[in-house]
Amino acid sequence: MPIGPSYRPIAEPESAAVPTITEEVVTESPAAVPSPRPRWRRMLPVVFGAATVVLGALGGWAAVQGHDLRANAASANDALVNASATRTVTRDVTSAVNTIFSYSYADTARTRTAAQRLLTGPAIRQYNQLFALVQQQAPKEKLVVTTRVTNVGVELLTGGSARLLIFANQEDSRAGTSQATYGGAMFAVTAVNEHGRWLIESIDTFTGSS
Amino acid sequence: MTSVTARLSVAGWRSRPLLTTSAALFAVAVIFAAWAGASWLTAPRASAAAQARDDALREGEQAVLNFNTLSYRTVGQGVRLWEQSSTGALHSEIASGQSAFEQQIEQAKSVTTAKILDAALTTLNVRAGTASIIVAMQITVTPANGAAATKQSRQKGVLTRTPSGWKLSSLEQVPVGAASSAGKTG
Numbered sequence: 297m298p299i300g301p302s303y304r305p306i307a308e309p310e311s312a313a314v315p316t317i318t319e320e321v322v323t324e325s326p327a328a329v330p331s332p333r334p335r336w337r338r339m340l341p342v343v344f345g346a347a348t349v350v351l352g353a354l355g356g357w358a359a360v361q362g363h364d365l366r367a368n369a370a371s372a373n374d375a376l377v378n379a380s381a382t383r384t385v386t387r388d389v390t391s392a393v394n395t396i397f398s399y400s401y402a403d404t405a406r407t408r409t410a411a412q413r414l415l416t417g418p419a420i421r422q423y424n425q426l427f428a429l430v431q432q433q434a435p436k437e438k439l440v441v442t443t444r445v446t447n448v449g450v451e452l453l454t455g456g457s458a459r460l461l462i463f464a465n466q467e468d469s470r471a472g473t474s475q476a477t478y479g480g481a482m483f484a485v486t487a488v489n490e491h492g493r494w495l496i497e498s499i500d501t502f503t504g505s506s
Numbered sequence: 507m508t509s510v511t512a513r514l515s516v517a518g519w520r521s522r523p524l525l526t527t528s529a530a531l532f533a534v535a536v537i538f539a540a541w542a543g544a545s546w547l548t549a550p551r552a553s554a555a556a557q558a559r560d561d562a563l564r565e566g567e568q569a570v571l572n573f574n575t576l577s578y579r580t581v582g583q584g585v586r587l588w589e590q591s592s593t594g595a596l597h598s599e600i601a602s603g604q605s606a607f608e609q610q611i612e613q614a615k616s617v618t619t620a621k622i623l624d625a626a627l628t629t630l631n632v633r634a635g636t637a638s639i640i641v642a643m644q645i646t647v648t649p650a651n652g653a654a655a656t657k658q659s660r661q662k663g664v665l666t667r668t669p670s671g672w673k674l675s676s677l678e679q680v681p682v683g684a685a686s687s688a689g690k691t692g
Contacts, residue, residue, distance in 0.1 A: 341529075345531075351532075355541070365551060449625075450626060463642075
């Protein structure tokens with residue numbers, strides 16, 4: 297697209313008439329004015345385009361990776377990796393288990409009341425059903441049951457929920473006698489964090505019906 | 507020269523729309539790539555400790571399962587597997603007591619299989635390469651004559667990281683004891 301006065305739409309008739317003048321003008325112009333489009337500057341749009349595509353692809357990939365990492369981090373398992381959170385949930389759940397599974401025939405109501413604060417969700421209903429039996433039977437046999445957790449492992453720990461494997465010893469004795477039986481229990485506990493306190497939501501005794 | 511002046515007056519962005527657009531898009535791409543790169547680099551990543559914990563639990567469970575599985579028909583193979591699953595003191599015990607133990611099992615003609623109900627690490631020291639594990643198991647022993655007997659078993663072990671993975675350096679049953687004297691052993 298030549299512009300300006302340098303173009304000659306109909307060169308032949310004139311050049312035939314005045315050949316020397318045409319040649320002189322053509323010879324002079326390269327020296328007087330530099331070429332408007334050196335080769336490297338003609339390539340610039342192509343280079344920009346290619347670089348845009350490459351940067352766009354890399355940026356897109358990085359954005360997706362970053363999003364995935366953040367999404368995974370939100371549900372990451374902190375068990376044993378976050379030592380203080382692991383200690384807190386271990387302490388809270390150990391204390392809760394020892395409390396809800398220890399009672400004395402003389403004051404079963406005390407255990408039942410304490411349990412209401414330590415359980416949540418379906419666990420409260422299930423516990424109350426079982427404990428109704430305890431409240432009936434314990435006074436008859438003067439039963440004293442003591443449960444102590446011996447081993448605790450945290451399998452899963454996120455901000456809001458946790459799962460722990462628990463081994464506990466249980467001692468059943470009858471007041472006024474020296475009779476005592478010992479048992480070892482193993483079960484998994486699912487706990488939820490409500491307002492900074494860990495509450496027991498369910499207990500799995502591996503029998504297929506918890 | 508009029509040709510020069512004329513050329514300079516039309517030089518500029520409007521005369522090169524392709525160059526302008528491509529340069530602008532390139533600038534946008536640079537900003538986008540810089541932002542995306544920063545977003546990716548600052549995203550939180552799964553820690554090496556989490557990876558070590560998952561490895562120790564997975565390999566520890568497998569080792570405990572191995573140690574609770576033995577058939578009189580394949581005692582040699584079974585004990586070889588025990589050796590591979592253990593390190594330290596436990597490994598020495600297995601290696602030294604091997605032939606007498608194998609004879610016992612072969613004579614009893616029993617088959618022991620195990621199923622892991624649940625397992626968890628109780629301690630983890632990534633730097634030292636040690637961990638403790640507890641496993642809730644169901645063991646089934648089938649004698650040569652008679653019915654199979656199934657019982658629950660609580661086991662605890664110590665794991666040590668070796669060049670070929672996490673292995674058991676000790677394994678024992680958790681004893682049942684008086685609740686009042688029990689302290690939390692983790």
